[in-house]
Amino acid sequence: MTGNAESRPTALDRADSRVRHDAGMSGAVRGFIDRIRSGDLGSLPVVVGLVVICTVFQSLNPVFLSSRNLVDLLFDSSTVGVISLGIVSILIVGEIDLSVGSVSGLASAIIGVLWVNTGWPVGLAIVVALVAGCVIGLIYSALFNRLGMPSFVSTLAGLLAALGLQLYLLGATGSINLPYDSPLVDLGQNWIMPHLVAYALVLLAGIGIFITGSRRAAQRRAAGLTPPAIAGILARAAAFVVVVEFVVWYLNQDRGVPWMFGLFVGLVVGMDYALTRTKWGRSMLAVGGNREAARRAGINVRRIYQSAFALCATLAALGGVLSAARLASASQQAGTGDVNLNAIAAAVIGGTSLFGGRGSAYSALLGIVVIQAIASGLTLLDLSSSLRYMITGGVLAIAVIVDSLARRSRVSHGRA
Amino acid sequence: MTDATERMPPAGEIVLSLRKVCKQFGAVSALTDVDLDVHAGEVVALVGDNGAGKSTLVKVLAGVHTPTSGTVTFGGRQVTLNGPNDALSLGIATVFQDLALCENLDVVANIYLGEELGPFALDEVAMEVRTWQLLGELSARIPSVREPIASLSGGQRQTVAIARALLRDPKLIMLDEPTAALGVAQTAEVLNLIERVRDKGLGVIMISHNMEDVRAVADRIVVLRLGRNNGIFYPDSSNEELVSAITGASDNAVSRRHERRHVQRPNSGGGTS
Numbered sequence: 001m002t003g004n005a006e007s008r009p010t011a012l013d014r015a016d017s018r019v020r021h022d023a024g025m026s027g028a029v030r031g032f033i034d035r036i037r038s039g040d041l042g043s044l045p046v047v048v049g050l051v052v053i054c055t056v057f058q059s060l061n062p063v064f065l066s067s068r069n070l071v072d073l074l075f076d077s078s079t080v081g082v083i084s085l086g087i088v089s090i091l092i093v094g095e096i097d098l099s100v101g102s103v104s105g106l107a108s109a110i111i112g113v114l115w116v117n118t119g120w121p122v123g124l125a126i127v128v129a130l131v132a133g134c135v136i137g138l139i140y141s142a143l144f145n146r147l148g149m150p151s152f153v154s155t156l157a158g159l160l161a162a163l164g165l166q167l168y169l170l171g172a173t174g175s176i177n178l179p180y181d182s183p184l185v186d187l188g189q190n191w192i193m194p195h196l197v198a199y200a201l202v203l204l205a206g207i208g209i210f211i212t213g214s215r216r217a218a219q220r221r222a223a224g225l226t227p228p229a230i231a232g233i234l235a236r237a238a239a240f241v242v243v244v245e246f247v248v249w250y251l252n253q254d255r256g257v258p259w260m261f262g263l264f265v266g267l268v269v270g271m272d273y274a275l276t277r278t279k280w281g282r283s284m285l286a287v288g289g290n291r292e293a294a295r296r297a298g299i300n301v302r303r304i305y306q307s308a309f310a311l312c313a314t315l316a317a318l319g320g321v322l323s324a325a326r327l328a329s330a331s332q333q334a335g336t337g338d339v340n341l342n343a344i345a346a347a348v349i350g351g352t353s354l355f356g357g358r359g360s361a362y363s364a365l366l367g368i369v370v371i372q373a374i375a376s377g378l379t380l381l382d383l384s385s386s387l388r389y390m391i392t393g394g395v396l397a398i399a400v401i402v403d404s405l406a407r408r409s410r411v412s413h414g415r416a
Numbered sequence: 417m418t419d420a421t422e423r424m425p426p427a428g429e430i431v432l433s434l435r436k437v438c439k440q441f442g443a444v445s446a447l448t449d450v451d452l453d454v455h456a457g458e459v460v461a462l463v464g465d466n467g468a469g470k471s472t473l474v475k476v477l478a479g480v481h482t483p484t485s486g487t488v489t490f491g492g493r494q495v496t497l498n499g500p501n502d503a504l505s506l507g508i509a510t511v512f513q514d515l516a517l518c519e520n521l522d523v524v525a526n527i528y529l530g531e532e533l534g535p536f537a538l539d540e541v542a543m544e545v546r547t548w549q550l551l552g553e554l555s556a557r558i559p560s561v562r563e564p565i566a567s568l569s570g571g572q573r574q575t576v577a578i579a580r581a582l583l584r585d586p587k588l589i590m591l592d593e594p595t596a597a598l599g600v601a602q603t604a605e606v607l608n609l610i611e612r613v614r615d616k617g618l619g620v621i622m623i624s625h626n627m628e629d630v631r632a633v634a635d636r637i638v639v640l641r642l643g644r645n646n647g648i649f650y651p652d653s654s655n656e657e658l659v660s661a662i663t664g665a666s667d668n669a670v671s672r673r674h675e676r677r678h679v680q681r682p683n684s685g686g687g688t689s
């Protein structure tokens with residue numbers, strides 16, 4: 001084994017001759033095909049699905065891909081997207097929260113009652129709504145950790161309880177309108193990034209991708225590990241900038257990129273960092289993958305479940321606040337209907353597994369765009385909600401089937 | 417007489433000592449009044465038939481199960497092991513029989529699980545370098561440390577589990593059938609490793625069904641039978657003695673006689689085989 005260290009033209013991680021080390025462009029393509037074949041689908045089904053959806057709806061109604069419709073789509077995506085981000089965190093540990101819709105409705109009711117009816121400052125009302133969500137999550141985790149109550153049941157009970165509380169708070173009137181000239185409603189309806197700011201943010205993100213990538217490559221080279229090719233990093237960053245700048249340009253033909261969507265993307269990036277680059281995120285994946293192994297590694301499993309439940313319910317409350325802003329009202333209908341299902345479907349469609357241990361924050365972003373695209377397309381076609389529900393249900397079923405099949409394939413290819 | 421010097425009670429002080437440890441699972445008594453001492457710089461082999469309670473004993477010491485009764489003394493202090501974290505922070509590292517790895521995480525993540533460098537900005541490079549070093553010490557044949565554990569063979573997983581235990585610089589290391597799935601070279605490497613950590617002054621508890629491996633490295637052989645102590649042997653004890661103690665075939669007379677003789681002449685005899 002010392003011989004290995006002395007004869008060190010080969011990097012530490014290239015010692016085994018059996019592994020094909022994919023280099024260059026063709027290697028990258030080959031590695032990609034291998035991964036897809038073994039069921040490690042990543043975001044491929046979403047991208048394919050999105051292309052299909054866009055083609056179909058665009059051919060049925062040319063308004064679908066117009067800048068105006070896409071800007072609206074981003075506004076709508078942000079609210080449920082934030083809820084879906086919470087669902088990602090709870091799915092990663094292998095549990096579920098079925099009450100996110102009601103919790104978001106409850107949060108919007110709290111905003112309406114405290115801010116409009118009682119006259120509290122809007123900031124304080126938002127904090128109270130978020131704390132309420134967090135407390136609900138802590139209750140679920142206490143039921144789960146202390147009493148072993150399956151999250152499926154406790155959150156189903158919570159769905160009804162939170163809905164009841166929402167109706168109680170709203171009282172007989174049933175609906176509270178939020179003032180149109182307030183910053184919160186502005187955020188939900190009007191605030192758009194100045195065009196130059198949007199371009200600049202995308203450029204900054206591209207530079208950030210390149211800098212973190214090349215710094216990682218330098219660290220790996222210094223440590224005697226094979227670094228990723230700088231050219232590849234540059235290509236990735238450049239592709240990102242070109243594609244996203246084009247999208248931004250297209251949106252800027254109409255109003256532009258909503259700040260609310262920017263907030264959502266910021267949360268996604270933050271959550272991705274937390275999941276992939278921190279000890280907490282590693283522990284979340286470990287608990288979702290093998291709870292007993294995580295426990296034996298000294299991870300405080302209960303604390304991890306607690307953080308997952310609390311985070312999910314808090315993000316659900318935040319999503320409720322945003323959708324109140326979007327609708328400029330807190331009503332009995334807020335958070336009911338398909339909100340729950342859309343949030344869960346988005347996470348699963350985006351590639352987060354229902355079986356725990358696999359998932360990424362970006363699946364909320366990708367998934368919600370797919371779900372909202374379907375919703376928007378069906379609305380443009382003027383279909384009744386009965387049909388919309390059936391179609392959305394079908395899409396969710398397909399997403400879960402893809403997840404199950406991919407999982408089976410991963411197991412047989414040793415990538416569980 | 418060379419045997420006799422090898423069998424001197426180890427110079428190190430007692431790291432771990434168990435007294436009258438019992439563990440019940442409902443109606444099943446998996447462990448009954450088990451006593452065990454491990455000195456620093458000593459390899460204790462724990463042997464016994466299937467279901468004898470070896471893994472249960474290891475899990476009690478790893479904090480996975482809490483004992484029903486009995487005392488555990490570690491480093492001179494009586495301790496209660498309420499969870500795996502207690503054992504780990506005392507310096508007890510364990511390779512479990514069922515390995516306890518996360519299949520969805522890669523090799524580096526598994527080795528560093530719960531011990532990650534840089535809690536708020538994981539230092540993946542440093543962790544990967546150390547992982548390659550640990551695996552190198554074990555002559556591991558692992559093609560890539562960035563593949564999920566699910567893609568590894570049984571023996572590769574076992575090596576990962578052993579590397580994981582070594583990472584934390586423990587005072588006592590417990591290996592539950594560490595060589596069960598290993599190839600020839602890797603088994604030799606693990607046995608070498610056991611001797612190396614012993615020479616560093618660590619206490620080692622090793623469970624194995626392979627008497628050859630046991631004799632090769634153990635300083636003492638502790639037999640469990642049906643959850644009870646059933647004699648203490650030394651590497652030069654005869655095979656019949658060991659086998660009968662493990663299986664209980666000859667009503668334990670042999671081992672009782674053996675023990676009695678050791679009490680009278682602690683540092684000699686026994687080389688009758």
Ligand SMILES: Nc1ncnc2c1ncn2[C@@H]1O[C@H](COP(=O)(O)OP(=O)(O)OP(=O)(O)O)[C@@H](O)[C@H]1O
Pocket residue numbers: 441444445446464465466467468469470471472473513
């Ligand atoms: N979690 C548990 N619940 C109930 N009974 C258990 C549990 N774990 C172990 N036992 C019982 O305790 C006894 C001892 O089991 P243990 O796993 O310690 O055996 P072992 O000596 O390690 O055997 P092997 O050589 O097959 O690994 C067995 O009878 C087993 O059925």
Ligand SMILES: [Mg+2]
Pocket residue numbers: 470471472513592
């Ligand atoms: Mg066992």
